Amino acid sequence: MALDHAILVSLLEKPGSGYELARRFERSIGYFWTATHQQIYRVLKRMEGDGLLAVRDVPQQGRPDKKEYSVAGPGRAALSRWLHEPIEPESLRHDLAVKIRGAAFDDPAALVREVERHRQVHSDRLAHYLAGEARDFTGPGAPDALDTGQELQHVVLRGGIAYERMSLAWLDDVLATLHRIAATPPPAA
Amino acid sequence: MALDHAILVSLLEKPGSGYELARRFERSIGYFWTATHQQIYRVLKRMEGDGLLAVRDVPQQGRPDKKEYSVAGPGRAALSRWLHEPIEPESLRHDLAVKIRGAAFDDPAALVREVERHRQVHSDRLAHYLAGEARDFTGPGAPDALDTGQELQHVVLRGGIAYERMSLAWLDDVLATLHRIAATPPPAA
DNA sequence: CTTGTCTATGCAACGAGTTGCATAGCAGGA
């Protein structure tokens, strides 16, 4: 149920509607947690029913009204409780690694394009992260002194940057390996 | 449904029972895909029903009989089909990152122990990977020339090693950031 | 004036993954 907690954190950083949350999950939060709008609406409704969130109807001009959610006292308490209990280190689900090992039973060369495509995605993400870092933390317009929240957001962002850099280097390694395999004539067994 | 494909790859590398697969998912395969034995048994049954797998009853002495699964022709074809379709780059689910951002609304210092615990887990995993690499690929007893399957297994393992190294470096960064925050007196606002 | 896009919310059905429990033979130690 970590989606609950991700929503609590996001709403503490800034209250917002389900729609707005869904967009945040495509952006900053989405870099370490994903969720679709259906999931978000369902969870918001449940958490509101449980008294963890407060709602406020916000009429808007030029667009549909929205429900702005914010964290209520019990929500903050629930988050605090979660922060103090240990969690399991993440377990990966890496489809591409399965494919690479599977390629031994098919044509490894056919994987090159796929790996290159993934490389491009990681390269784009890295550029996006670096732009965000320059804008909010290290660039000319960024604040001189960061508060605790900003420090923590920055270190999480640095994690994303490190992850993308590591991914790029590894995918290059994978490509080199695939090329080496293609260049090596199969042993005349 | 990538669990299906992970199972196909694992059974192509070596046929085995559900129990054995479950143990592999705690070991090598488990480094990039996790599954419990219930999930595995259920999927094995379904795939056998679909004709993707063949079963063979193997009586054993001193322990219960087992069902040894192996990949049938249609299973191999299904894997090949999957290998040729593009997949989405993974989306992360990183609980710890949520916690770190959430700590801004609680006590950041309380997170130090948790982060240290995670650091230990990654450190252990790294040692385990490096031991496996030395045993199978780079150590004295390892084969001089690797075949395609071994090359691909090695590059996936190198990915795991790179991931753990990156994680350790980032967790050190997180710890340094937490200490810096604790040392900085809050601004007298 | 119709079509498409953006904001904004939601239902229903399905599939994937987790948790708890059950069974059963064999081995080894208290």
Added chain:
DNA sequence: TCCTGCTATGCAACTCGTTGCATAGACAAG
């Protein structure tokens, strides 16, 4: 002897997450 632990398989219930679909107002382009 009883209890624990390992191999080996499985059911049932539940939660989490995904996919497809629906609604509805405002605005811009054709």
